[in-house]
Each structure stands twice: as C-alpha cells, then as structure tokens.
Amino acid sequence: xxxxxxxxxxxxxxxxxxxxxxxxxxxxxxxxxxxxxxxxxxxxxxxxxxxxxxxxxxxxxxxxxxxxxxxxxxxxxxxxxxxxxxxxxxxxxxxxxxxxxxxxxxxxxxxxxxxxxxxxxxxxxxxxxxxxxxxxxxxxxxxxxxxxxxxxxxxxxxxxxxxxxxxxxxxxxxxxxxxxxxxxxxxxxxxxxxxxxxxxxxxxxxxxxxxxxxxxxxxxxxxxxxxxxxxxxxxxxxxxxxxxxxxxxxxxxxxxxxxxxxxxxxxxxxxxxxxxxxxxxxxxxxxxxxxxxxxxxxxxxxxxxxxxxxxxxxxxxxxxxxxxxxxxxxxxxxxxxxxxxxxxxxxxxx
Ligand SMILES: Cc1ncc(COP(=O)(O)O)c(C=O)c1O
Numbered sequence: 001x002x003x004x005x006x007x008x009x010x011x012x013x014x015x016x017x018x019x020x021x022x023x024x025x026x027x028x029x030x031x032x033x034x035x036x037x038x039x040x041x042x043x044x045x046x047x048x049x050x051x052x053x054x055x056x057x058x059x060x061x062x063x064x065x066x067x068x069x070x071x072x073x074x075x076x077x078x079x080x081x082x083x084x085x086x087x088x089x090x091x092x093x094x095x096x097x098x099x100x101x102x103x104x105x106x107x108x109x110x111x112x113x114x115x116x117x118x119x120x121x122x123x124x125x126x127x128x129x130x131x132x133x134x135x136x137x138x139x140x141x142x143x144x145x146x147x148x149x150x151x152x153x154x155x156x157x158x159x160x161x162x163x164x165x166x167x168x169x170x171x172x173x174x175x176x177x178x179x180x181x182x183x184x185x186x187x188x189x190x191x192x193x194x195x196x197x198x199x200x201x202x203x204x205x206x207x208x209x210x211x212x213x214x215x216x217x218x219x220x221x222x223x224x225x226x227x228x229x230x231x232x233x234x235x236x237x238x239x240x241x242x243x244x245x246x247x248x249x250x251x252x253x254x255x256x257x258x259x260x261x262x263x264x265x266x267x268x269x270x271x272x273x274x275x276x277x278x279x280x281x282x283x284x285x286x287x288x289x290x291x292x293x294x295x296x297x298x299x300x301x302x303x304x305x306x307x308x309x310x311x312x313x314x315x316x317x318x319x320x321x322x323x324x325x326x327x328x329x330x331x332x333x334x335x336x337x338x339x340x341x342x343x344x345x346x347x348x349x350x
Pocket of ligand 1: 060091092093094162163197198200201202203204230255256300303304315330333
C-alpha cells in the first residue's frame with residue numbers, strides 16, 4: 001500500500017487541529033488489531049480492528065463532540081463578556097465529558113443524571129469538579145429538568161445536549177478523519193464493515209457524516225442496541241422515526257436507554273447500508289468481561305453490546321464473502337467495574 005500523508009483539506013480533523021486558540025480536548029485514538037477477536041473470524045480470513053476511544057481522557061468517545069461544542073460555547077460567551085456555565089443532562093458519559101471540558105476550560109458545570117446512574121459514576125463526575133443533580137428515573141426526565149434549570153439560571157445558551165447538536169456530530173466525525181488517515185498511512189485497510197452502539201444516535205451521525213466526507217458511503221454499517229433500548233431498531237422495523245413507550249425502556253444499560261434516536265440520526269441513516277442488531281443486556285455484560293481479559297481494556301456494557309456481536313459470531317451471517325476488515329468502535333465508558341459487571345451477571349436472566 002502506498003504511503004500518503006495528506007487528508008482531505010476540509011476534514012474536521014484539520015479544522016479542529018488548526019484552531020490554535022482552542023486546542024481539541026480529545027486525543028487521536030489508536031487503531032489496533034484485536035488478535036483475540038480476529039481469531040474468531042479465522043474461517044472468514046478476516047481481521048478485527050478496534051478504534052480505541054476508551055482511551056479518551058474522559059473515558060469515552062463523547063469528549064470528541066463535547067470538547068468541540070464546549071470550546072465554541074466558551075468562545076461565544078467570552079466574545080459577549082459573559083461567564084459560561086455548562087449544564088448537561090446525561091446517562092453518564094456525556095456528563096463526564098462535559099465535566100472534564102469544564103475543568104480543562106475553567107468553566108462551572110452542572111450535570112443532571114437519572115437516579116439509576118451508579119454512585120461510582122457520580123463520584124467520577126464530581127471528581128472533575130462538576131455539580132451533580134440526580135433527577136428522574138430515565139434520561140428523558142433528567143433532560144427536562146436540565147432544560148428547566150438552564151432556563152432558570154439564564155444560561156440556555158450553555159445547555160449541552162448529550163447527543164443532539166451539529167457540533168457534537170462534527171466532533172464525533174473526527175473519528176473517521178483519523179481512520180481515513182490510518183488507511184492512507186498503511187496502518188490498516190479500508191474497513192469492509194463498521195460496527196458500533198447506538199443510544200440517542202449522536203455517535204452514529206458523527207460516524208456517518210465522516211464517512212460521507214470521504215465518499216465511504218459504500219461501507220456496510222452494523223448498529224447495535226440492547227433489547228429495552230432498541231429505539232433505532234424499532235424505527236428501522238417501522239420504517240419511521242419511532243419513540244419507545246417508557247415501559248419499553250427496560251435495558252439496564254442506561255447510556256443506551258433513550259426513548260428515541262434524534263431525528264438527524266434517522267434522516268442520515270436512510271443514505272447508508274445499515275443493519276441494526278439487538279443483543280441482550282447479558283450478552284453485553286458478558287462481552288465486557290471477555291474483552292477485559294482479551295485486551296486488558298475495561299468498557300461499559302454500552303460498548304460491550306457491540307463487542308458481543310463479534311464474540312457471538314452473529315456477524316458471520318451478515319458478512320460479505322469479501323469482508324476482510326471488520327472495524328469495531330470501542331467507544332469506552334466510565335460507569336463500570338469488574339465487580340459491578342460480575343454482580344450484574346448474577347441478576348440478568350440467562
Ligand atoms: C460508552 C457509550 N457508548 C455509546 C453511546 C451511545 O452514543 P449515542 O447516544 O451518541 O448514540 C453512549 C452514550 O452515552 C456511551 O456513553
């Protein structure tokens with residue numbers, strides 16, 4: 001493979017890297033082959049590549065978009081000589097990223113979380129210096145509260161949605177800029193299929209926008225959700241953007257549990273070859289435990305959901321005969337520990 005070092009001039013990577021006054025808050029994450037996962041696809045002669053966003057300083061891919069948005073909001077506030085106060089509702093990881101951004105940019109942050117978020121996650125967000133408010137049982141309720149709070153505090157212009165904002169998507173799309181650059185530099189081959197988890201759909205939009213930027217719309221996409229957080233899967237079945245009933249949001253994986261993906265996620269998905277897959281909470285938790293043994297990386301079940309598709313070899317039936325390079329986004333997550341995963345496994349049905 002030829003060694004080229006340039007990337008497309010209008011890539012988000014360029015735009016962000018060139019913003020000298022506000023450097024990105026995320027890192028370029030490594031692209032690594034997982035020998036343990038590749039071994040499972042020996043028969044297909046395929047390699048499994050991991051984009052390891054679990055190594056981001058906030059613990060997940062979220063900081064890509066959150067960092068870009070927070071930098072921009074701060075710039076706007078400074079230009080008006082006003083003080084910024086970031087308010088964010090979150091299932092955990094967006095909140096951690098906003099709190100991290102607040103600490104790095106020296107901005108006050110308030111994170112609103114539903115009461116199902118583990119105490120350890122709350123503690124990690126507080127450690128970043130954020131105020132934490134616990135409200136509601138699902139993210140949608142925490143979000144309504146965060147919006148009301150932003151209104152009351154007069155800082156609706158600093159409210160940060162965890163997945164529905166164009167700058168979040170642009171920030172997340174840097175993942176694809178890096179992957180494109182890795183392909184150009186011969187680190188890996190162009191992926192034949194990309195797998196990732198879907199919650200509210202922010203990461204999906206970023207990834208698809210990034211693929212669009214490089215004319216990579218031909219790459220088949222596998223989106224993964226759990227039963228009980230299956231809003232994109234259901235929209236796909238019903239061929240229209242669909243909202244889950246509150247009683248349908250039963251997954252224990254709170255970072256994926258939104259009643260609906262955002263409308264842009266639904267719109268952009270129509271232009272790609274997407275296969276939505278559902279796994280169980282147990283599959284996702286099991287995959288996290290296997291993955292920490294295989295790759296020494298601890299991820300949340302929201303990320304484990306996607307890994308479970310590889311461990312179960314469910315993907316084999318979907319693979320094209322020519323699919324030799326499988327790419328999985330190891331999106332990370334803070335809200336877990338090996339003890340918690342083992343405890344969860346005891347409670348989840350077999
Ligand atoms: C670790 C992790 N993976 C995946 C997702 C899903 O991302 P999105 O809501 O952008 O679809 C989330 C959402 O919080 C997350 O925290």
